[in-house]
Amino acid sequence: MSFDSPQAYDIAVVGGGGAGLTAALYGARARRRTLVFERLITGGQIATTELVENFPGFPQGINGTDFAMNLVQQVEHFGAELRYEDVQAINPQHGKPFRIDTREGSYEAHAVIATAGADYNKLGIPGEEELVGRGVSYCATCDAAFFQDEEVIVVGGGDAACDEALFTTRYASKVWLVHRRETFRASALLQERVFANPKIEVIFNSVVQRISGEQVVETAELINTETGQTHILPVGAVFIFIGQTPNSHLLKGLVELDEGGHAQVDLQMCTKVPGLFVAGDLRTKAARQLVSACGDGATAALAAEAYLAKQGIGEG
Amino acid sequence: MAETSEVTDATFEADVMKSDLPVLVDFWAPWCGPCRMVAPIVEELGEEYAGRVNFYKMNTDENPTIPTQYGIRSIPSLLIFKSGELAGTIVGFRPKSDLKKRLEEAIA
Known part of the structure; x- marks a missing residue:
């Protein structure tokens, strides 16, 4: 742990869907102090999917909520913390850990993995908003x-x-x-x-x-x-169910976004901001699947681990 | 974490309508995935508001009367009652901070 900021987490994961929870799993298993922020419900889009039939290893498929709950359990088992807080800003602080502001407070973390995913689009037609929950x-x-x-x-x-x-x-x-x-x-x-x-x-x-x-x-x-x-x-x-829009407002001004609002990262999920990684549906890519989101999360966590080691954070 | 107590059609009158404290009822069903994901958030709120608000959950599969009476057509739905009257409704899953805000408004 850094001497400058004894309270800082090693890794903060912004978004508790498939990408974020997998990143947290890898972070926690690397014995990194890992904190996951979730704005709504853990599991993200997968938590509202009835049957996941294309995740390898489940020949009969698996209920999306069961999958999400298993993943949360697995992540907590290895010691990651989970907070239901809505992140308002990710602030790089030169030479110091990132400061992450939520509606409830501020946290510090040496590396940030943004996995805030995407929200379902609305039709934007008369009657839609008025009748939500009533049909x-x-x-x-x-x-x-x-x-x-x-x-x-x-x-x-x-x-x-x-x-x-x-x-x-x-x-x-x-x-x-x-x-x-x-x-x-x-x-x-x-x-x-x-x-x-x-x-x-x-x-x-x-x-x-x-x-x-x-x-x-x-x-x-x-x-x-x-x-x-x-x-x-x-x-x-x-x-x-008419597609989604990425929750990239947190990344505006920090990283390059494509026309659709997705963040551009390299093959290790690195952005141009050292220590800031983006994984899952939030990034520019062709395949938007649970399995690829999880793969992104693992890649980002391993890259974050390499970054932390290079910075000499938490060694020995 | 303490699991939220169950309220039923039969106990609703006593536990909710006649409660001295405001009450939040989490309408859910076992087949509703998001309801199961919302449960830990409601449990956290239940601990934070212990002594100020009573928290219950109602299984809409097992209790047909009260959900129909309140026109529940979407779950999770959180209904807040104060002095035997409906004081707030939250449909679907919302950020925990929103839930707190709506709860504070309803019990103010």
């Missing part, structure tokens, strides 16, 4: 069961939308899967299941432009993007 949902695994034998809409065309549409069929009498393009982005296997499911009806080239209801969702208005024709569907719920 508008961003988590089918949380809320689908409240719509037993009702008709519902799922919006989106990626893995998340298809996965959630399939899950929703356990409860809903019918699922309208509405996608603005004429093909899905989802993996071929998920698409096959969607098209084979008798409860799912796919509506391509359409967007939801209004959600209406007195107390709860009653109808959704669709517009066909090619013909301009509108169509009102009576539904009990609208589940929205």
